[in-house]
Amino acid sequence: MVGSENLSFIGSLALIFISAAFTDNVLLARFLGMCSCLGVSKKVDTSTGLGVAVIFVTASTAALNFLVYKYILIPLGLEYLRLITFIIVIAAFVQFVEMVVERFSPKLYNALGIFLPLITVNCAILGISLFMLNKPYNFVQAFFFGLGGGFGWFLAIILIGGIREKIKESALPKGLAGPGITLIIIGIMSLAFVGFSGMIKI
Amino acid sequence: MSNKPSIVFIKGLWNENPVFRQVLGICSTLAVTNLLANTLFMCFGVIFVTALSNFTISLIRNYIPKRTRMIVQVLIIASFVMIVDIIIKALAPEIHRFIGPYVGLIITNCIIMGRAEAFASQNKPVISLVDGLACGCGYSLILIAIACIREPLGFGTILGYTLPAKELWWHQWTIMVMPPGAFFMLASFTWFTRSLTAPKSETK
Numbered sequence: 001m002v003g004s005e006n007l008s009f010i011g012s013l014a015l016i017f018i019s020a021a022f023t024d025n026v027l028l029a030r031f032l033g034m035c036s037c038l039g040v041s042k043k044v045d046t047s048t049g050l051g052v053a054v055i056f057v058t059a060s061t062a063a064l065n066f067l068v069y070k071y072i073l074i075p076l077g078l079e080y081l082r083l084i085t086f087i088i089v090i091a092a093f094v095q096f097v098e099m100v101v102e103r104f105s106p107k108l109y110n111a112l113g114i115f116l117p118l119i120t121v122n123c124a125i126l127g128i129s130l131f132m133l134n135k136p137y138n139f140v141q142a143f144f145f146g147l148g149g150g151f152g153w154f155l156a157i158i159l160i161g162g163i164r165e166k167i168k169e170s171a172l173p174k175g176l177a178g179p180g181i182t183l184i185i186i187g188i189m190s191l192a193f194v195g196f197s198g199m200i201k202i
Numbered sequence: 203m204s205n206k207p208s209i210v211f212i213k214g215l216w217n218e219n220p221v222f223r224q225v226l227g228i229c230s231t232l233a234v235t236n237l238l239a240n241t242l243f244m245c246f247g248v249i250f251v252t253a254l255s256n257f258t259i260s261l262i263r264n265y266i267p268k269r270t271r272m273i274v275q276v277l278i279i280a281s282f283v284m285i286v287d288i289i290i291k292a293l294a295p296e297i298h299r300f301i302g303p304y305v306g307l308i309i310t311n312c313i314i315m316g317r318a319e320a321f322a323s324q325n326k327p328v329i330s331l332v333d334g335l336a337c338g339c340g341y342s343l344i345l346i347a348i349a350c351i352r353e354p355l356g357f358g359t360i361l362g363y364t365l366p367a368k369e370l371w372w373h374q375w376t377i378m379v380m381p382p383g384a385f386f387m388l389a390s391f392t393w394f395t396r397s398l399t400a401p402k403s404e405t406k
Contacts, residue, residue, distance in 0.1 A: 029381050034228040035312045080288060083306045084280040091273060120272075123229050123310040130303040175397030180389050187385030194380060 020148030033124030047161030051154030062146025214336025249338030256334030
């Protein structure tokens with residue numbers, strides 16, 4: 001009995017991960033993190049760096065914010081303070097990670113360092129924490145929701161970075177070059193990701 | 203560089219329009235524009251927050267230490283967003299359920315941080331208020347324009363009212379209310395307005 005319960009719990013984690021990453025992709029279906037995506041996705045390596053940093057921070061802050069919301073804000077009846085609390089948690093976490101990475105791994109810091117401050121104002125992070133509140137998740141599920149959401153963003157920004165590297169040389173109409181063409185690429189990718197919806201129903 | 207209120211206003215509204223000129227604040231532009239009613243509430247929120255946070259930040263600009271200015275700005279913006287969140291929840295609970303998370307995301311809307319950093323931290327309070335209002339209005343202009351196209355094409359309604367003689371000519375264009383429609387609309391808007399004003403930007 002216990003075994004089958006564990007199995008279904010792990011199954012639900014996998015479902016949450018896949019649905020957060022594909023059917024409910026933060027960038028392509030929820031439109032979050034567009035600004036930094038348009039700014040950074042010019043090359044594949046910078047996109048990868050930012051993407052990895054986002055996966056790490058979304059997963060950790062989703063779990064942290066879940067704990068803060070459930071064990072501090074709800075008992076005190078302070079739900080309306082959630083926006084300000086979440087943004088402080090995220091900003092503090094990013095600052096903390098930056099200090100730890102700088103201290104213990106200068107190499108990683110050089111690779112990741114410039115992306116960390118960008119993350120505080122990335123709406124994908126705050127967005128995932130806010131969407132998590134609408135769902136009846138427990139702690140581990142909230143962590144996987146953040147992980148999946150971050151992974152979906154990572155996937156999308158790498159794909160966009162790859163396509164943008166290729167079209168850099170092409171001749172485009174003047175008004176379309178830059179953000180215009182990028183938005184059209186994202187639109188076409190988002191069409192493809194719409195195909196995933198219906199695959200999973202939660 | 204003139205700092206007359208009218209010039210600052212026009213600049214924020216058109217020449218330096220946050221959405222298609224500076225490409226800021228895209229996230230919420232796309233997410234709420236499938237219904238005009240949602241869009242109007244979102245615009246109200248953004249105008250309110252940009253104007254007042256610009257004003258407040260400018261008032262205390264000489265007292266904010268340089269190193270911690272980001273966090274101070276975020277906290278000021280977050281307090282105004284909370285006010286908006288509570289107001290919308292009280293006035294329109296139905297709409298709040300749908301756009302709630304996106305209202306919270308006004309905090310990380312880059313327009314607001316961008317204006318606070320670029321304008322309010324160097325200028326006097328009143329002119330910053332005008333600048334915030336202008337940027338909010340410029341943002342709303344684009345949002346409302348996009349919503350006015352997406353809602354009729356996707357749902358056959360405008361502000362919830364059915365279009366006249368709908369069954370005769372209208373055919374549902376589902377993609378318009380789904381995410382890809384938003385991306386394509388914004389792309390064509392950017393293309394259109396950028397080619398209209400292209401010569402000006404080259405002389406800059």
